[in-house]
Amino acid sequence: MAIVAAPTASLDFTWRDASGSIGHTLVHVPDGTLAAVALTAAEALGALLAAMSDCVLIGYKLTYNRVENAPAAPVAGSRVEEKGNFIWTTADGRSTRFSIPAIKDSLLNQSGSVNRSAVAAAALITAVEDVGAIFAGASGSDITALFKAYQSFRSSTKNELPTDG
């Protein structure tokens, strides 16, 4: 199994019309295109597109896609609704968070908090907090320390419910 790149990166321009409805213009560029080059080209293209549309351009997104070509089988009983939440403080005094779907029960304390001493959890925490790490909050401020980590559950979507119930 290996991670493979899609042939192209995508530029997704988002438009809003008079009714508030949203539309998109999707443009592809070769995957080897540098992000900075693609964003510069997108800025130029966005202005030209806007000259051809009655909508207003509200933003655009550049995305590089990578796919696992032979993913391993998930563990029996795994559920994405069971999440490990990691809340971090950032250098600007704010917080940021991410979650890990189907966190392993073996990493949890009886209360549902993450056992920070567990080898895998400690390795993640160390890597994210490391001064050389570049993980950041939404403002771009560096993550400095783990604030809270615990298990939680979100509601199942309709498509996630059992079909044989």
Added chain:
Amino acid sequence: MLRPVATLELVYMDERGSTGATVVNIPASSSIEVGDAQATALASLIAPMTDCTLVKYRVSWRVVIEDPGIAGSSAAIVNTGVFIFSDFDGGNLGLITIPAIKDEIVETSGNGAGVAIDQENEAVLDFVAQVIDMNASNPFGDIFYRLETAYRQSRV
């Protein structure tokens, strides 16, 4: 305005095929090579922590228009401009669609009146030149070389 962070979105699949994601920010100044390296490193750290399996990841940069204004009363996304491009050999096609295409770039006379887009219109020429100059392509990476046809279509 480029948002200050790019996002790494690692997508995991559970036993049922349902997916969930871990989304982490990195500075927007990061290159895609850095994004790939960080995503790979993060995936290796998360792997022993989840019962799911990693199926894909994305690295994204977002630009937000700070004051986009309000669309004119006639603007409707269903009035779509469709531009079909071909690669150098002409054997591979791709399209770019533009919502609420302006009336003034649609031909008003001849066989294509009301439907065909005026390919000699200055805005259209500038757009096509930029598409080709930036090496835009279809999803398979076939780089556009020329505009084959362009027309207005109602798309919901």
